[in-house]
Amino acid sequence: MRVTVNAGSCHGHQMCAIAAPEIFGSDELGNAVVLITGDIPKELEAKARRAEGNCPERAIVVTE
């Protein structure tokens, strides 16, 4: 599983970082950055999905 953030849609709600702080962080402006650019470890997959489901801008893309 991999995750990316669509930078054009992200408006810095930070709800991904709240749901999955191991995977998402914040840049200088408060917009989302993905901290794990490669494969998401198995034990964090549920959190990645949770982050996807908590983004009000639907900016997070999870690919299996």
Next chain:
Amino acid sequence: MTDTNHKPVEDLLTDYDIFDPEFVRDPFPSFATIRESQCPVAHTERWGGSWLPTRYEDVVAIAQEYETFTSRGILVLPPPPGQTEGAYGGVAAPPITSDPPDHHWHRRLILPVFAPQAVAKYEQGTRDLCNSLIDAFIDKGVADAAGDYAQHIPVRVIATMLGVPLEMEEEFTDWVRGVLENMTDMERRKRARQHIIEFFLAQVKDREVNPRENDLITELMNTEVEGKKVPIEYVLGVCNLMLVAGVDTTWSAIGSTLWHMAQHPEHRKQLRDNPDLWPTAIEELLRVYAPVTMARIVDHDVEYNGCPMKAGDRVLMPFPAANRDPRVFENPDEVILDREHNRHVAFGSGIHRCAGSNLARLEVRVALQTWLERIPEFELVDPSSVTWAGGQVHGPRRCMVKF
């Protein structure tokens, strides 16, 4: 005009009244009636006229479509006559009142101040403040969770950030209430705005003569865009925004969450037994008790979902209504502290997402955590005596609890 505003509401779909005392106290039954009707975008002629979308999808679509739904007016009522004229007419509240293209730099300059890593430094000070407020009433066994506690927290945090005297807390609060709570009193609104801008102008003038360090007003004054200092209207406007948008809103959210916790011992226990739940729980409380309704002004005639909106019309964006839409949230009126998927829009949606959201979240969490640590068991003295503000910002104003 007065007659139109005060006659009894006959039909919510064509005649809602956001300042009706029952709507102010509990708008959710009215939102639900409109949302589930054939006409989920209601209209009223009251208070200058407005449209009221109630479904999540519609509120979010209007927030996203900034070219059609502009930020030329963001309050739920038109401005008092004459407000846009005179010496302070050019002072707004950027970036909340800005549209692209200026919106971009107006917002870009303040976002770093409110990023999660930047607001973290206010956590300990906020905790100390919460503890000192509790010290003042904990031995009495009774307190007003809104008036003795919630009300004092955001105003002092914001005053600290700006670098203005904390002793003026009461005046700041009075001005903010003049703009956001007593909105139908046009004279008071106008006076409150005047006080705010005159106060910040004096603060800027003082810093020109007596330079300071490490406060946001100074930082704003020294900010440059394309090699030139930003205009003073921008500095005054951001200060205006920080005070007006950063105080009443967060204190309403803190008050509502305490009102909730006073009635839900099972939720207090859930948080005690599982502290890891805090971040998720705060998002759920923000969903259910989202305080803020914003507005937009229609740029050009447009038909939205069958509604003939005219250029200049006001469209309200009730984020509290969006957050209770059963199409998006299962059991929307229920607080489920470990809710798995929660795309709430308590802080709005799109390019105007609340710039202070990370600070607000921190304040709500620290205020609630500190209260529950010090006062783990408490209840409402009398549920019917709780008073509420509503319209633009919804939250309790008097909420007596005993412990």
